[in-house]
Amino acid sequence: MQIRPILASLRKHRIPATLIVLEIALACAVLCNAVFMIGQRLADIHWPNAIDEQGISVVTVNGTDAKLAASDIPRDLAALRGIAGVTAVAAATSMPLDQNPALSSFTTTPDGNTTVNTSVYFIGSGGEQALGLRLLEGRFFNADEYADSGFKDFASTGHVMLITQSDARRLWPGQSALGKTLYTNEQAWTVVGVVADVLAQDPKMSGPGGRYSSAFFPLRPDGAMGDYVLRSAPQDRVRVLREALQVLGRLESDGVVQGATYAGMRDAYFADTRSMAWMLLLVCMVMLAVTAFGIVGLTSFWVGQRRRQIGIRRAVGATRGHILQYFQTENFLLGTAGVALGMVLAFGINLYLMQRYEMARMPWYYLPVSAVALWVLGQLAVLGPALRASNVPPVVATRSV
Amino acid sequence: MFGYYLDLALRSLRRNKVLTTLMVMALALGIGATITTLTVLRLLSGDPLPQKSAQLFYPQVDPYPADQPFSRSGKRLPFAMSYVDVMNLLHARKAKRQVAVALSQVKVTPDAQAGKPFYADGVMATADFFPMFDVPFRYGAGWTAAEDDGRAQVAVIAGYLNDRLFGGANSVGRMIHIEGHDFRIIGVLKHWAPQPRFYALHLGGHNYGKGEGVYLPLLAARADGIAPSMMMSYAPGSSLQHLETSPAIWLGMWVELPDASAVSAYRLFLANYARQQVALGRFQKSRTAMPSLMEWLRSEHVVPDDARLQAGLAFGFLLICVVNTVGLLLAKCLRRAREIGVRRVLGASRGAIFAQFMVEAAIVGLAGGVLGLVFAVLGLWGIRHQPAQYASLAHLDFPMFLFTFVVALAASLVAGLLPAWRACAVAPAPQLKAS
Numbered sequence: 001m002q003i004r005p006i007l008a009s010l011r012k013h014r015i016p017a018t019l020i021v022l023e024i025a026l027a028c029a030v031l032c033n034a035v036f037m038i039g040q041r042l043a044d045i046h047w048p049n050a051i052d053e054q055g056i057s058v059v060t061v062n063g064t065d066a067k068l069a070a071s072d073i074p075r076d077l078a079a080l081r082g083i084a085g086v087t088a089v090a091a092a093t094s095m096p097l098d099q100n101p102a103l104s105s106f107t108t109t110p111d112g113n114t115t116v117n118t119s120v121y122f123i124g125s126g127g128e129q130a131l132g133l134r135l136l137e138g139r140f141f142n143a144d145e146y147a148d149s150g151f152k153d154f155a156s157t158g159h160v161m162l163i164t165q166s167d168a169r170r171l172w173p174g175q176s177a178l179g180k181t182l183y184t185n186e187q188a189w190t191v192v193g194v195v196a197d198v199l200a201q202d203p204k205m206s207g208p209g210g211r212y213s214s215a216f217f218p219l220r221p222d223g224a225m226g227d228y229v230l231r232s233a234p235q236d237r238v239r240v241l242r243e244a245l246q247v248l249g250r251l252e253s254d255g256v257v258q259g260a261t262y263a264g265m266r267d268a269y270f271a272d273t274r275s276m277a278w279m280l281l282l283v284c285m286v287m288l289a290v291t292a293f294g295i296v297g298l299t300s301f302w303v304g305q306r307r308r309q310i311g312i313r314r315a316v317g318a319t320r321g322h323i324l325q326y327f328q329t330e331n332f333l334l335g336t337a338g339v340a341l342g343m344v345l346a347f348g349i350n351l352y353l354m355q356r357y358e359m360a361r362m363p364w365y366y367l368p369v370s371a372v373a374l375w376v377l378g379q380l381a382v383l384g385p386a387l388r389a390s391n392v393p394p395v396v397a398t399r400s401v
Numbered sequence: 402m403f404g405y406y407l408d409l410a411l412r413s414l415r416r417n418k419v420l421t422t423l424m425v426m427a428l429a430l431g432i433g434a435t436i437t438t439l440t441v442l443r444l445l446s447g448d449p450l451p452q453k454s455a456q457l458f459y460p461q462v463d464p465y466p467a468d469q470p471f472s473r474s475g476k477r478l479p480f481a482m483s484y485v486d487v488m489n490l491l492h493a494r495k496a497k498r499q500v501a502v503a504l505s506q507v508k509v510t511p512d513a514q515a516g517k518p519f520y521a522d523g524v525m526a527t528a529d530f531f532p533m534f535d536v537p538f539r540y541g542a543g544w545t546a547a548e549d550d551g552r553a554q555v556a557v558i559a560g561y562l563n564d565r566l567f568g569g570a571n572s573v574g575r576m577i578h579i580e581g582h583d584f585r586i587i588g589v590l591k592h593w594a595p596q597p598r599f600y601a602l603h604l605g606g607h608n609y610g611k612g613e614g615v616y617l618p619l620l621a622a623r624a625d626g627i628a629p630s631m632m633m634s635y636a637p638g639s640s641l642q643h644l645e646t647s648p649a650i651w652l653g654m655w656v657e658l659p660d661a662s663a664v665s666a667y668r669l670f671l672a673n674y675a676r677q678q679v680a681l682g683r684f685q686k687s688r689t690a691m692p693s694l695m696e697w698l699r700s701e702h703v704v705p706d707d708a709r710l711q712a713g714l715a716f717g718f719l720l721i722c723v724v725n726t727v728g729l730l731l732a733k734c735l736r737r738a739r740e741i742g743v744r745r746v747l748g749a750s751r752g753a754i755f756a757q758f759m760v761e762a763a764i765v766g767l768a769g770g771v772l773g774l775v776f777a778v779l780g781l782w783g784i785r786h787q788p789a790q791y792a793s794l795a796h797l798d799f800p801m802f803l804f805t806f807v808v809a810l811a812a813s814l815v816a817g818l819l820p821a822w823r824a825c826a827v828a829p830a831p832q833l834k835a836s
Contacts (some may be wrong), residue, residue, distance in 0.1 A: 015823065019728040026724060030717040037710070063508035063518060063580075114471045153640040183462055185637035256508060271788035276707050280714070283434065287718055290427045294725035301732030317824050357706050 009306075016298050021338040022329075027291040032370045033349050034284050041277040045270045046209070047203065049096055050196030051086025052132025054234040055087075056390035058095055058227050060247055064255040066223025073124065073221035076251055083243045085236035090131075091124035093151075095262070096199040096214070097269040098227075101206070102154065106182040106215060108171050109115055111381050116209045118167065118169060122151060123218040128162075130229040131198075132362040133216070136165055138178045138193035141218040149218040159232050161189040166212035168194045182215075189217070198385040218355035219279040231261040288377060295381035299327070303389040310389050311396030320390040327386035328379060329335045335378040346370075403760070410761035421765070428769030428813060431722030433776020434715040436797075436805050440777070441784060442712045443515050443801070444794050445609070446702045449595030453535055458656050458664065461487055461692075462675050464648070465635045467685040478690050480603040480701070481503060481650040483633070486678075491527065495670045496656035498529040503629040504604045505622070505654050507609060507615055510578040511566055521562060521614030523579075525622045525629070528600040530556070533589075533657050534600065539563075541573035541588035544834065554625075556584035559618040563589045579615060582625045590616075596794060597703045599694055604653055605630025605717045608703050609791040656691075683758065705789070719812065726765070726816040734820040735757055740826050745829035758821035759814060766813025770806045777805060 006309075010017045059080075064072065068173075073091050076121070080089045094100055096119070103117040123131070125146040133140075141160060149158030161182065168177035177191045197212040206213065219225065232240045241259050248257045259369070267274075310323055346367065353359040414421045448454050461478040464486065467470045471479045482490075487501045507523040530536070531543030540563075544555050556577055563572055574584045594612030602608060617627070628641055629651045636648035646649060658664045671689045678684040692700055734741075741754055748755075777797060785797040 015731060015819070016728065019731065021720065023724050023728065026717065026721045030714065030721065034714060059793060062506075062520065113469060153638070154634070185634075254510075254518065256520055268788075272707070273830045275789070279711065283714060283718060286430055286434075287721060290718075290722055290725055292428060293423050293427065294728050297420060297725075297729045298732055301736060304736065353710075357710065380413075401645075 003329065003333070006326065006333060010330065010333070013302065016302055017334060020042065020295060020298055020334045023291055023294050023340065023343035024113070024335055024338025024378065025226070025345055027287060028339050028370055028374050029345035029349055030287060031189055031284060031373070032362065032366050033353065034280050034349070035370065036366055038280045038361075040045060040360065041130055041273050041280075042189055044204075044273050045277070047199060048197065050134050050198040051198055052231060053262050053263075053266060053289065055132065055231050055237060056130070057230045057232070057237050058262060058265060059230065059241070059244050059257060059259035060224055060226050060272070061228065061248055061257050062352035064223075069223040069225065070221045071304075072185050072252070072377050073225060076228065076248060077124075077336065079247050079251060079279045080230060080244055083230075083240055083247065085228050085232045085240050086244075087233075088129040088231040090127040090229050090263075092127055092131075092227045093122040093219070093220065093224050094119075094201055095121075095227055095265065096170075096201060097203070097266055099202050099269065101199075101201040103206075103210075104154070104184050106167075106171075106184050106214070108182065110183045110184065110186060110188070116170070116213050117206060118210065118213040118215050119202075119206065121198075122224065123216055124157065124219055124221060124225060125228070127216070127218075132229050132231060133162070134196040134241075136194045136196055137168075137176065140161075140193055140271075143263045146218045147220055149221045151224045151256050155187055156189065156219065158218055159189055159293055160192045160218065162193045162195050162216040163191055164197045164212050164214050165194055167214070167302060168196050170213075180267055190266070218295075229386070237263075259383060288373075291374075292377055292381040295331070295378055296384060297340070299331070299382050300385040302390070303327070303385045306389070307392050310392045314394035314396075315393060323390040323392070324386050327382055327389055331378045331382040331386075332375065333377050338378075339374055342374070343367050343371070402654050406760040407764070408755045410764050412759055413688055413737070414764065415732070420729055420733055424726050424765050425768045425772060427722045427725045428765065428809065428816075429523050429717075429772035429776055432596045432717035432769055432773030432809050433780055435478055435719045435808060436773065436801060437711040437780030437784065438708070438715040438775035439804075440490040440781060440797055441791070441803050442704065442708050442793050444596065444627065445708050445791055446694060446698075449597055449698075450534060450694065451600045453533075453657075455597075456659055457533070457694040457695045458658055458691045459655055459694070460490065460656060460667075461690040462671070462678070462684070463686045463688050464650070464678075464684055465686070469635075471635070471678060475511050478688060479635070479650050480634070480651050480653075480686050482654055483635075483648065484645045484652060485683075487652045488653050490671075492652060493670070493674075496658055496667055498533045498657040500527050500529040500533055500655050501619055502526045502530065502600050502604065503601075503619065504601050504613075504658065505617075505627050505629055507617075507627060507783065508581075509562075509566075517695070522610075522612075523615040523617060523622075523627075523825075524601075524613045525617050525627065527619050530616070533655065534595075534657045536593050537591040539589045539591045540571045540590050541586070543588055543616075544618050549620060552621040552624050553618060554582065554584050554621055555618060557588035557590065558590055559585055559590050559612055559614045559616075561611065562614040577615075579617070580625060580627050584617065584621075593721075596791070597698060599652045599698055599703075600652070600653065600655065602697070602701055602703065603631065604651075607790045611792065611793075622833065644716050647669075665672075676760070705791075707789075708791075719808075723812050723816050724768075725739065726769075726813065727819055728759075730765070730817055730820040731823060732760060734824045738826075741824055742829040742831075745827070751825040754825040754827075755821045758824045759817050762813045762817025762821065763810060765817075767806070768794065769813060770809025773809055774802070775799075 102119045102120045105114045107114050128140045145160050145383045180191050181188050198214045200206040203211040350362040463478050491499050503525045505523040506520050508518050509521050510518040528544050528546045528549045572586050575586050599610045630727040632649050632651040639647040639649040675687040675689045679687045781795045785792050
């Protein structure tokens with residue numbers, strides 16, 4: 001296929017050619033960034049979380065008399081344990097993704113500084129089993145540590161804590177965290193165990209550094225505990241939650257009792273992220289359609305304008321395939337120019353977004369992928385007009401148009 | 402002349418229905434997306450208190466230790482104040498009005514028959530809250546400074562809570578059971594929900610929404626042990642039980658300053674206060690700030706990034722649609738070179754041809770605008786069904802309705818320029834010769 005005659009012809013039709021290039025470039029630029037944003041949001045939605053997300057239900061009890069917590073919580077736990085299918089149950093102060101962050105900053109020295117805010121979880125006896133924490137190093141809390149640990153001025157009066165793998169690596173790179181001490185506000189705790197990464201209470205707010213920065217403390221029954229964590233088989237969770245709501249509604253008639261499966265809590269946390277991803281996806285599809293229609297419109301007009309030229313070529317021996325190929329090559333050239341310009345634009349937009357919205361840098365592979373997508377789109381769009389062109393009979397050449 | 406162009410344009414548009422439909426559709430989609438996102442953006446970035454916002458200011462001081470600043474960069478000032486500082490500034494009475502605000506989630510227990518206890522969004526504030534923010538009352542009024550100091554157990558409730566608890570009747574004088582204490586209702590609000598909820602920024606809860614349910618005098622509520630939703634300690638030794646003496650920030654403070662001289666006088670007062678606190682050893686830094694309401698909203702980036710990104714994306718999309726329309730209009734007009742030649746030979750000036758094609762573009766624009774409006778209404782309907790906290794506010798208002806057509810016409814006329822210019826540049830003679 002000869003490219004030079006195509007280029008010569010394109011030079012003669014600068015404006016339509018420029019418009020097609022511009023359309024493809026704009027589509028490429030916006031598409032790259034939109035797809036990148038979709039990708040990031042999907043990644044957010046799928047942040048892993050090392051608790052038993054499918055088996056947990058959470059019932060929140062608020063507005064009860066804190067002074068009675070020491071007797072009420074064991075009574076409630078006993079009643080919840082009686083529900084068929086419940087394999088573990090415990091009280092806790094908060095849950096990952098519950099958007100009610102209790103944050104503290106821990107340092108490895110008494111007077112150290114840190115910019116990372118750690119989500120703090122206080123769990124009652126059996127909390128590790130109820131949450132399904134995965135122990136990587138060391139041990140969980142023992143019964144004495146639960147019994148001795150209280151809650152005063154937002155901190156544990158105990159002496160032990162569990163941290164996540166991410167924090168262990170961040171705080172003591174290359175060393176084991178076991179037995180080390182963490183400080184906050186002149187108080188100190190010993191790390192007795194390292195667990196797999198649990199999400200923060202509001203990871204979108206905590207930023208990348210705090211997303212998996214979580215600390216667990218033991219706590220005897222205390223008014224600060226508003227959550228009951230129930231673990232069951234995934235298929236039982238809806239029924240378990242329903243029965244738990246009934247049980248607690250009866251026992252805690254003064255309180256406000258609400259509940260959700262953990263899967264539901266996670267969905268709720270990411271609901272607006274998900275809807276933004278869908279919106280972006282919708283815009284991308286409509287944009288591709290509009291671009292395709294634009295290419296179809298311009299090319300068909302163009303074909304119409306060049307009927308005579310096509311007829312002459314057919315008369316001097318060009319086959320239908322040649323004509324088809326001609327338009328496809330032409331579109332490919334325009335598409336390439338558009339994609340090249342579009343990539344520059346896409347990177348420009350990405351740089352702007354990085355400065356303005358703290359967006360990440362777009363990985364390079366978005367560019368070839370979107371280039372291929374737009375090439376394919378262009379070829380599909382040009383197919384109709386090109387087929388029509390290839391059907392121009394040679395006799396057109398002999399007629400004056 | 403215009404009527405004739407209109408006739409020509411309509412004929413031309415009818416002649417090529419597919420191309421016309423494509424143009425109108427492309428333009429309408431672009432406009433629909435733009436108007437939808439702009440409507441949301443305008444709602445989110447609007448002035449919550451237009452008649453008053455220029456007179457409202459948010460004083461900030463910095464009690465944080467020098468080696469452990471409030472923000473990572475050390476540049477931002479704390480977004481709230483400690484009780485001691487708020488009370489010092491409040492009691493100085495250097496502004497026309499001054500108010501301290503904290504938010505709280507409070508348990509409301511209805512009468513035995515009326516249903517189960519529930520949580521309501523609450524405000525703890527001092528007396529100036531109501532006159533300062535022009536809060537409208539349906540029944541009764543707010544409390545006074547004397548009731549503040551006397552720790553009077555009174556409450557103002559929102560209209561929607563009054564509907565829920567008392568069926569909308571005048572409940573002034575009745576009691577409401579909040580967090581285990583009885584408060585006497587002295588006022589019921591008309592609908593009041595400024596968007597964004599400027600007075601509650603960073604104090605806990607959402608920046609947009611239906612407004613608070615319960616308003617309580619700060620000192621009385623605190624005496625009953627009602628805790629704020631947000632609390633940050635800047636030094637060891639904070640406790641929820643002794644918040645008033647804790648090294649913790651949990652209160653927002655607003656002052657009303659009617660003119661520029663009052664503003665500069667208050668700035669001076671605030672700076673002196675901070676220096677005085679440094680001298681006393683309470684503060685280590687004497688930095689202060691006092692943004693106006695709108696400055697405060699801007700500096701705290703209240704408008705969600707997602708809304709801005711969506712609007713930017715929609716503009717990109719509109720640009721693509723306009724380029725697309727340029728292409729299609731161009732395709733149409735170049736195809737009619739012969740018609741143009743004939744009209745030119747019969748005496749039409751270049752200007753006349755230009756005008757004719759611009760009229761055609763304008764018609765496409767108007768059609769695109771009408772259809773775009775439909776898309777925008779659909780889009781906003783879609784947004785209202787989204788989970789975002791501001792979703793329910795997304796409605797098209799009259800200015801945006803007009804703006805739709807302005808955008809549509811502007812976009813189509815811009816799109817029409819190149820084709821119309823090409824059309825009027827057509828030389829008549831070759832066109833006639835060819836036939």
